[in-house]
Amino acid sequence: MSDVAEGADEQSDLDLINRWKGGDQRAATLLVERHAGSVARFAASVGAKGDVQDIVQDTFVRAFASIDSFRGDSSLRTWLFTIARRLLLDLRRSERRRGAQVEVQDGDAVTEYDALDSVVADETRQRMHLAMARLSKTQREVFTLRVGEGLSYKEIAAVADTTEGAARVHYHNAMRAIKEFLDE
């Protein structure tokens, strides 16, 4: 595959980054407006709950602070996901060290994931939420990135610290599990 539509988007991400480097604060606003939703969605899909705003804000602060290390080899959005994921893992790790919170295991995923929004009017969407909730954390992360964000396996591998092949397997296993659940 190739990045046609979103490739054009990334070009203007780079333009905005350069404008921001030149002192244009409005460019930072445009970049945050463009990507904050995706980062928030991704953070929620990998376990952020009440701290989504903090995770998203820290992600952008870190990204902008080290923007010169962003070469544009990957898309800005992929890079932001990578930063957000690392922040979230670090946060959860330190929480576990403090004993403040025990990481929710895959088996508990239904309650955790479903609690995000218990009010889903559409019955079809309710079923889809439940199907997502039954996935393992890794399957859900990969599926969210592939289907919700449209990332390639290569991009998913970079974000989720895995291989393209593993990402593909997780995606297809997730797809099979979702189909089976919806067919029940």
Added chain:
Amino acid sequence: MNDCPNADVRDLLPDLVHARLDAGTRGMVDAHVAGCADCREELALLRDMSATLRSRTPQVDVAGIVAAIPAHRAPVRRSWVGWRTAAAITMIAAGGSSVVMLRHDIAPVTDSLAVLPAVASPEPVSPSPITQKPRASQPVPSVKPVAPAVQRAPAVSNERELAMAGGTMHDLNEKELASLLRDIEKMDAMPSADVESPAIAPISPRVRTP
């Protein structure tokens, strides 16, 4: 819901949903989907799932995030000036500690002269800013440095050498400190595009000069 046996096409369906296929690939996938019920069904599911996932986007405060973003600083300049500023601050700190040591040395002298009336020296000897500044905050008569103490100061500072990154440095005298402070001010005033200024280059050699 059945899986289409064409794994290659199935793999591309999410890219079709997100319009990430080039025209040629898209034409091929579209043609396959038009004749494949399984893929049409899976494509519909993917569109629904994508919409479902995107429908649950948590609200974030964009203005708050933007406000937290620091202004951009070019990395080359930052590391260079950062290093120089750090070095300069280290020198100041070293200078400061040498002042403390110096004052400790001269303390017995001033103490022995403390019996003198505060007005004993109507025209105070102009001490170096190093010794004057810390004293200025003290309400005691020691504010007025006495001649013997001030005369001793250079001797003490000449003896004392401070280990500094990659070499040794004598205590800063008045001129050197003033010059160093001017250099630091110049650093702060430099525009971000200014990578290296010859004005700040000679800091190290200058402070090494006794």
